[in-house]
Amino acid sequence: MLGSLGLVIPVRDDLRVLEGYHSPQVDVDVRLNTNESPLSPPDAFRDALAAELSRIEWHRYPDRAATELRRAIADWHGVDPSMVFAANGSNEVLQTILLTYAGAGRRVATFEPTYQMHAQIARVVGSEVVEGERNADFTLDPDELRRVVDEYDPHVTFLTSPNNPTGLVEPSERIGELLDVTNGLVVADEAYAQFADWSALELLDDDRPLVVTRTFSKTWSMAGVRLGYAIGPAWFVDELEKVVLPYHLDAVKQLAGRVALRFVDDMNERVRLIVDERERLSTTMRGMPIDVTPSGANFILFRPTSIGGRDLWQQLLDRSILVRDCSGWPRLADCLRVTVGTPDENDAFITALKEILT
Numbered sequence: 101m102l103g104s105l106g107l108v109i110p111v112r113d114d115l116r117v118l119e120g121y122h123s124p125q126v127d128v129d130v131r132l133n134t135n136e137s138p139l140s141p142p143d144a145f146r147d148a149l150a151a152e153l154s155r156i157e158w159h160r161y162p163d164r165a166a167t168e169l170r171r172a173i174a175d176w177h178g179v180d181p182s183m184v185f186a187a188n189g190s191n192e193v194l195q196t197i198l199l200t201y202a203g204a205g206r207r208v209a210t211f212e213p214t215y216q217m218h219a220q221i222a223r224v225v226g227s228e229v230v231e232g233e234r235n236a237d238f239t240l241d242p243d244e245l246r247r248v249v250d251e252y253d254p255h256v257t258f259l260t261s262p263n264n265p266t267g268l269v270e271p272s273e274r275i276g277e278l279l280d281v282t283n284g285l286v287v288a289d290e291a292y293a294q295f296a297d298w299s300a301l302e303l304l305d306d307d308r309p310l311v312v313t314r315t316f317s318k319t320w321s322m323a324g325v326r327l328g329y330a331i332g333p334a335w336f337v338d339e340l341e342k343v344v345l346p347y348h349l350d351a352v353k354q355l356a357g358r359v360a361l362r363f364v365d366d367m368n369e370r371v372r373l374i375v376d377e378r379e380r381l382s383t384t385m386r387g388m389p390i391d392v393t394p395s396g397a398n399f400i401l402f403r404p405t406s407i408g409g410r411d412l413w414q415q416l417l418d419r420s421i422l423v424r425d426c427s428g429w430p431r432l433a434d435c436l437r438v439t440v441g442t443p444d445e446n447d448a449f450i451t452a453l454k455e456i457l458t
């Protein structure tokens with residue numbers, strides 16, 4: 101124990117207020133708290149990956165430009181590979197964007213409540229975070245959008261669509277309005293876009309400061325791989341490549357991403373199943389004393405109206421069902437977020453809800 105309490109080296113002054121990102125991992129039967137896919141990847145993916153792994157040149161650095169992976173991602177989206185930047189999860193994509201276009205002395209705008217990591221990473225890279233407010237129903241008022249841009253002239257503005265933790269899809273007009281007024285970069289975080297009915301990818305243009313970020317974590321049954329990417333103008337990708345660490349994307353990850361993209365049909369089928377289950381869950385929950393936020397993602401934000409949110413969370417946990425407790429977060433009093441699981445997991449969740457609320 102010697103020394104463990106004595107020496108404290110102070111961190112940067114501006115980091116002292118940070119609390120870090122917490123998502124408790126509890127041992128339960130039904131885990132519906134972190135928005136992963138409830139299904140593991142197809143067996144054929146595992147077999148194909150295992151076969152290709154044996155051919156990796158382990159003594160060599162990986163392809164620094166991730167050429168084949170970027171080409172595969174670009175082909176899938178119908179864009180040029182020069183428009184694709186890949187990294188270790190979309191969180192590293194976001195960090196690289198902020199290191200490049202924000203950093204110390206610059207401003208980053210978010211519209212709360214939204215994905216906490218946007219503000220967290222922005223602060224870690226030394227930026228000032230300016231927070232706009234959403235309406236009580238979590239939609240975004242165009243006047244508020246304009247107010248934040250006029251007042252703070254942010255260098256980077258985030259819109260998350262579908263938003264996390266609300267599940268709401270941002271209408272394309274909102275992104276258009278933001279592009280009309282801002283002098284900075286607009287980042288559409290689309291970690292869940294495949295569950296929604298439109299994507300900001302259709303707005304991309306070489307003359308527009310718009311980029312879209314995506315991840316393999318939520319749709320591709322590949323949260324364990326840590327792979328995400330941005331699609332944007334080639335000039336944007338070029339700048340990010342200068343900032344990111346050399347060889348940051350290891351050979352195994354590059355391979356896993358490429359092999360996964362051979363299974364687009366399986367992935368689409370999983371997405372359809374989850375969307376169907378999401379609608380079944382939403383409809384059932386609307387028949388209970390619960391406010392349900394409309395979701396275009398693989399999770400649902402909800403607020404019980406007959407008991408407290410924290411109380412409901414605990415009673416679900418007592419039945420070995422874990423959902424995300426957002427009830428103590430700013431602007432989300434009494435709210436919980438449930439990730440859509442397998443049909444059996446969703447049945448268990450509904451059964452427990454009925455027991456507790458009726």
Ligand SMILES: *Cc1c(COP(=O)(O)O)cnc(C)c1O
Nearest residue numbers: 189190191215264291315317328
């Ligand atoms: C989960 C999530 C991410 C992070 O995804 P990774 O690729 O696993 O780092 C990014 N944005 C949003 C909105 C998310 O919910």
